[in-house]
Amino acid sequence: xxxxxxxxxxxxxxxxxxxxxxxxxxxxxxxxxxxxxxxxxxxxxxxxxxxxxxxxxxxxxxxxxxxxxxxxxxxxxxxxxxxxxxxxxxxxxxxxxxxxxxxxxxxxxxxxxxxxxxxxxxxxxxxxxxxxxxxxxxxxxxxxxxxxxxxxxxxxxxxxxxxxxxxxxxxxxxxxxxxxxxxxxxxxxxxxxxxxxxxxxxxxxxxxxxxxxxxxxxxxxxxxxxxxxxx
Amino acid sequence: xxxxxxxxxxxxxxxxxxxxxxxxxxxxxxxxxxxxxxxxxxxxxxxxxxxxxxxxxxxxxxxxxxxxxxxxxxxxxxxxxxxxxxxxxxxxxxxxxxxxxxxxxxxxxxxxxxxxxxxxxxxxxxxxxxxxxxxxxxxxxxxxxxxxxxxxxxxxxxxxxxxxxxxxxxxxxxxxxxxxxxxxxxxxxxxxxxxxxxxxxxxxxxxxxxxxxxxxxxxxxxxxxxxxxxxxxxxxxxxxxxxxxxxxxxxxxxxxxxxxxxxxxxxxxxxxxxxxxxxxxxxxxxxxxxxxxxxxxxxxxxxxxxxxxxxxxxxxxxxxxxxxxxxxxxxxxxxxxxxxxxxxxxxxxxxxxxxxxxxxxxxxxxxxxxxxxxxxxxxxxxxxxxxxxxxxxxxxxxxxxxx
Numbered sequence: 009x010x011x012x013x014x015x016x017x018x019x020x021x022x023x024x025x026x027x028x029x030x031x032x033x034x035x036x037x038x039x040x041x042x043x044x045x046x047x048x049x050x051x052x053x054x055x056x057x058x059x060x061x062x063x064x065x066x067x068x069x070x071x072x073x074x075x076x077x078x079x080x081x082x083x084x085x086x087x088x089x090x091x092x093x094x095x096x097x098x099x100x101x102x103x104x105x106x107x108x109x110x111x112x113x114x115x116x117x118x119x120x121x122x123x124x125x126x127x128x129x130x131x132x133x134x135x136x137x138x139x140x141x142x143x144x145x146x147x148x149x150x151x152x153x154x155x156x157x158x159x160x161x162x163x164x165x166x167x168x169x170x171x172x173x174x175x176x177x178x179x180x181x182x183x184x185x186x187x188x189x190x191x192x193x194x195x196x197x198x199x200x201x202x203x204x205x206x207x208x209x210x211x212x213x214x215x216x217x218x219x220x221x222x223x224x225x226x227x228x229x230x231x232x233x234x235x236x237x238x239x
Numbered sequence: 240x241x242x243x244x245x246x247x248x249x250x251x252x253x254x255x256x257x258x259x260x261x262x263x264x265x266x267x268x269x270x271x272x273x274x275x276x277x278x279x280x281x282x283x284x285x286x287x288x289x290x291x292x293x294x295x296x297x298x299x300x301x302x303x304x305x306x307x308x309x310x311x312x313x314x315x316x317x318x319x320x321x322x323x324x325x326x327x328x329x330x331x332x333x334x335x336x337x338x339x340x341x342x343x344x345x346x347x348x349x350x351x352x353x354x355x356x357x358x359x360x361x362x363x364x365x366x367x368x369x370x371x372x373x374x375x376x377x378x379x380x381x382x383x384x385x386x387x388x389x390x391x392x393x394x395x396x397x398x399x400x401x402x403x404x405x406x407x408x409x410x411x412x413x414x415x416x417x418x419x420x421x422x423x424x425x426x427x428x429x430x431x432x433x434x435x436x437x438x439x440x441x442x443x444x445x446x447x448x449x450x451x452x453x454x455x456x457x458x459x460x461x462x463x464x465x466x467x468x469x470x471x472x473x474x475x476x477x478x479x480x481x482x483x484x485x486x487x488x489x490x491x492x493x494x495x496x497x498x499x500x501x502x503x504x505x506x507x508x509x510x511x512x513x514x515x516x517x518x519x520x521x522x523x524x525x526x527x528x529x530x531x532x533x534x535x536x537x538x539x540x541x542x543x544x545x546x547x548x549x550x551x552x553x554x555x556x557x558x559x560x561x562x563x564x565x566x567x568x569x570x571x572x573x574x575x576x577x578x579x580x581x582x583x584x585x586x587x588x589x590x591x592x593x594x595x596x597x598x599x600x601x602x603x604x605x606x607x608x609x610x611x612x613x614x615x616x617x618x619x620x621x622x623x624x625x626x627x628x629x630x631x632x633x634x635x636x637x638x639x640x641x642x
Contacts, residue, residue: 057636062556062638089558095638103554105247118554118557118563119558162557
């Protein structure tokens with residue numbers, strides 16, 4: 009499903025060379041729910057950006073759903089993002105001027121679906137996240153939890169092969185965070201692969217597999233996470 | 240387009256001002272173009288004379304014993320025989336000079352006849368050739384038609400005249416130029432003059448006069464100490480001939496002042512000085528307004544791109560290509576411009592109707608409004624291109640940065 013081989017990412021300025029990822033290798037199988045944890049500056053976000061085709065990398069090899077992404081141009085990467093990946097962001101990243109319906113519609117328009125198909129998908133995902141009655145509301149009229157549900161609906165509307173979630177509960181109180189996590193677990197149980205970056209050990213523990221990133225490298229996997237949490 | 244339009248409506252305040260600015264620019268642009276077209280049309284009217292090759296020159300004498308008629312005869316003989324000169328004539332004025340004589344002509348004698356105002360050019364048989372005007376019917380004056388004005392009891396007017404076609408049609412609207420030849424008109428109520436020729440066109444000296452196309456050549460020479468000569472040169476010799484004639488006239492008779500040498504081109508430029516200044520001013524104002532509007536669009540679009548960097552990153556993350564982002568901002572500007580130019584079209588027409596009523600301006604040509612709309616659309620698209628390209632360069636990774 010997702011295969012990273014020896015990925016390195018180096019940011020260079022005139023004076024400093026920063027190794028955000030070093031020789032990073034990871035395989036994620038279809039249907040997995042993987043959490044990614046690690047301290048600030050460890051490379052979690054860089055990993056997420058590369059996995060989501062949001063930025064390139066300095067060396068290594070990355071295949072997504074069997075397709076080698078290394079040589080893809082910007083437009084092809086955009087298309088691949090749109091078709092294969094759903095994004096969920098910490099601060100929801102809803103477009104404030106658009107109502108809920110139009111927000112969920114954004115990736116579908118880029119996909120080029122006709123209006124009937126878009127409407128069917130939007131109605132379906134908004135119904136799934138329990139916000140079918142709010143589609144004419146603006147994001148500012150919803151609570152944080154509801155906004156994140158809209159963002160999840162937006163991520164799911166294109167029926168992507170996997171979801172990338174960047175601190176999806178980071179801006180939510182615990183009750184709302186719990187409800188969002190339940191929703192993600194439910195989505196995962198229906199077959200969607202999820203990779204979730206989080207710094208919350210309790211949430212990370214709800215994933216089926218945990219990876220820990222330190223200094224741009226995969227530090228400990230699975231049980232190792234508990235070691236890291238405990239230390 | 241739907242979501243962009245709905246988003247604009249939810250954030251009206253930012254965009255209303257720029258749409259208003261576009262509307263005002265459009266309204267001013269259209270009406271400035273209407274004024275420019277009107278002035279250009281006036282300036283473009285042909286005077287009927289050979290403007291490129293004509294100049295005038297004055298002789299002012301203070302000699303109490305001056306033999307005026309001899310002086311004129313000698314001067315004209317000198318000028319007409321000068322190399323490069325086609326012809327020359329003693330006259331009282333020329334088109335566009337803004338000073339001259341006029342008289343009324345009627346088709347019936349009597350105090351109650353309706354006279355039509357006409358500009359008078361006193362000339363001899365060289366008048367038609369000197370001004371380079373086209374005789375379209377009848378004949379030119381013969382030397383026997385021409386007389387000197389006699390202030391001591393001689394006839395006040397000669398027996399023959401040549402009319403401009405516009406004047407002939409004003410007197411005899413149902414006739415052709417040829418049919419007017421031989422007809423009699425009356426000057427100073429009761430003095431008959433026979434029309435012997437029709438010239439295609441020779442404007443009156445006053446450009447603003449509603450009867451500017453009505454003129455009359457009168458075969459009479461008059462004057463006492465001041466003489467205005469109009470000279471026509473061969474093509475390309477005018478500027479060379481002017482100082483030569485000035486010097487030759489001054490040398491021939493040193494007891495006078497030879498002055499006022501002025502080409503017909505300069506006479507035209509002086510006559511239309513205000514109009515051409517007005518055109519330049521309006522072009523400057525419209526250009527300035529358009530520049531300010533485009534800077535406003537650049538400013539608003541740049542601000543809008545800076546404010547929405549994260550949103551652009553999010554759109555990119557959700558699958559927008561660089562091209563989609565570019566198109567988004569171009570389309571957004573197109574919608575704002577459309578509101579502006581549609582409002583501007585209404586405002587432009589309203590202002591024009593008002594100006595037509597108040598200043599008797601000609602109504603704007605139908606095509607000016609769509610052309611101005613198109614121009615402002617293009618200006619808007621060009622202005623937004625820079626910010627839109629910057630927007631398209633925003634990295635999709637911006638979506639995951641915490642700002």
